[in-house]
Amino acid sequence: MxxxxxxxxxxxxxxxxxxxxxxxxxFLQDLAKGHIYFKFQHxxxxxxxxxxxxxxxxxxxxxxxxxxxxIYNNLYMKTGKIDSFKKGDNIxxxxxxxxxxxxxxxxxxxxxxxxxxxxxxxxxxxRE
Amino acid sequence: MSKxxxxxxxxxxxxxxxxxxxxxxxxxxxIILPAVILMRPIVITKTFLDILxxxxxxxxxxxxxxxxxxxxxxxxxxxxxxxxxLNFGYLSYNWEVYTFQISFFFDMSxxxxxxxxxxxxxxxxxxxxxxxxxxxxxxxxxxxVPLTGATIRDIILEILR
Numbered sequence: 001m002x003x004x005x006x007x008x009x010x011x012x013x014x015x016x017x018x019x020x021x022x023x024x025x026x027f028l029q030d031l032a033k034g035h036i037y038f039k040f041q042h043x044x045x046x047x048x049x050x051x052x053x054x055x056x057x058x059x060x061x062x063x064x065x066x067x068x069x070x071i072y073n074n075l076y077m078k079t080g081k082i083d084s085f086k087k088g089d090n091i092x093x094x095x096x097x098x099x100x101x102x103x104x105x106x107x108x109x110x111x112x113x114x115x116x117x118x119x120x121x122x123x124x125x126x127r128e
Numbered sequence: 129m130s131k132x133x134x135x136x137x138x139x140x141x142x143x144x145x146x147x148x149x150x151x152x153x154x155x156x157x158x159i160i161l162p163a164v165i166l167m168r169p170i171v172i173t174k175t176f177l178d179i180l181x182x183x184x185x186x187x188x189x190x191x192x193x194x195x196x197x198x199x200x201x202x203x204x205x206x207x208x209x210x211x212x213x214l215n216f217g218y219l220s221y222n223w224e225v226y227t228f229q230i231s232f233f234f235d236m237s238x239x240x241x242x243x244x245x246x247x248x249x250x251x252x253x254x255x256x257x258x259x260x261x262x263x264x265x266x267x268x269x270x271x272x273v274p275l276t277g278a279t280i281r282d283i284i285l286e287i288l289r
Binding site: 127 | 146149150153156157161164165166167221231232233234235236238239242243246247250251254255257258262287288
């Protein structure tokens, strides 16, 4: 049996995989190192979710679905679209509340976005 | 030491090196690479030993049709182990960034499909192809060659043939 073909194919496939998944790796590294992060603020009768991007990767065609749940089990939802989210951008998502100053027990943010304009991924960020 | 003993030693050496090299390729490409891309911990478990045994057996039985079947088995087995470790692409991350705890769910099944399509399938085809090519070209009648001890060059050429 020959190993030559296997060595060549493995080089080629590693190259293809890195080419395809480098944007994803960059995005995950940005998240892990805290270059892309989320802030949560509770002001009076609204909940603010702030997305901050200080990393190298950018997101585009973002469709988000934010939900907040208060201590009385009221569920508040907010959906929207954002064109792009690149380095230096701040996005503020405001979720209005029925009961002002109610204690928020859960925040859930579902995002569907294109990473580096290449492929669409869905992910979910939660805080309980 | 007789020439025959040297040839047997060379054959064993080729078999062992080929098995180890193939195992390293399989492990690097199918287990370490996806773990690096998806930022998962890399662990070397007894799977390495399993693959090593299958690969050495495949190298030792190179003249039989079981050899490409064993190689295909090694690739499928390590792919399944890798996919199982990565939960078939459905991953959850738990990172604490500033004061925000991020529980992060990610559907990475495309990577698993790409791994299968670019590594497992081509490698299996290559294993069968090179086996049949070796069979087709190996049965040609040739004049007898004098029995000589194998050099390191011969061994390397045999591995990369």
